[in-house]
Amino acid sequence: MILDKFLNLKGTSIQGYLHLENIGIVCQIESKNQKAICPRCGLESDKLHQNHRHLVKDLPISGQPVYLQVNRRQFKCDNCRKPFSEELDFVAKKRTYTKRLAENILEQLKEGDILNVSRRNDVTEEEIQRMIEDIAEEITETDLSKLKRLGIDEIALVKGQKNYCAVLVNLDTGKLIAILEKRTQEELRETLTG
Numbered sequence: 001m002i003l004d005k006f007l008n009l010k011g012t013s014i015q016g017y018l019h020l021e022n023i024g025i026v027c028q029i030e031s032k033n034q035k036a037i038c039p040r041c042g043l044e045s046d047k048l049h050q051n052h053r054h055l056v057k058d059l060p061i062s063g064q065p066v067y068l069q070v071n072r073r074q075f076k077c078d079n080c081r082k083p084f085s086e087e088l089d090f091v092a093k094k095r096t097y098t099k100r101l102a103e104n105i106l107e108q109l110k111e112g113d114i115l116n117v118s119r120r121n122d123v124t125e126e127e128i129q130r131m132i133e134d135i136a137e138e139i140t141e142t143d144l145s146k147l148k149r150l151g152i153d154e155i156a157l158v159k160g161q162k163n164y165c166a167v168l169v170n171l172d173t174g175k176l177i178a179i180l181e182k183r184t185q186e187e188l189r190e191t192l193t194g
Contacts, residue, residue, distance in 0.1 A: 003027060006061055009090050024065030036086035038077040049076040049083040057097045057123065059104060065122060092134060097123065102131040113159040136179050144192060148172055154183060
């Protein structure tokens with residue numbers, strides 16, 4: 001199906017799609033994998049326990065919003081005897097948006113503020129805050145013992161309202177150290193001394 005090529009979500013297949021007026025394109029997708037790995041014991045299971053359908057927002061196609069109706073299946077582990085949800089590469093656990101949409105929105109934040117980016121992408125400011133926190137966890141440098149040069153920058157949360165957060169970066173490695181809600185010396189000291 002041509003939509004498979006547009007979506008380019010490896011390891012998935014499109015079961016169907018709808019174009020809904022004033023909403024966008026809704027694609028029903030499933031993982032092609034017939035097995036999943038138990039996060040508790042690491043063993044593979046092919047025992048389907050339940051199907052759970054979630055709606056996940058993705059990047060737009062030709063200006064149309066795209067939603068993925070994802071069947072995130074639950075398997076039952078033969079070893080642990082407990083159910084677990086399959087991992088999907090393109091969406092994090094408990095998130096209502098794809099990883100690539102989050103990356104795209106974070107790129108837009110380099111040139112804009114949270115309020116305008118949220119309006120432009122039809123996501124909430126809280127979702128953008130969550131995206132920032134998720135990426136910060138992924139790329140944050142936690143070992144500060146070798147820190148020699150610190151970069152501090154401010155990002156406007158809402159342009160024109162003097163509402164900023166501070167971004168700390170290791171200038172030698174280019175890695176993010178922290179995103180601070182406040183720009184005070186006290187918060188900076190607390191972050192750097194742990």
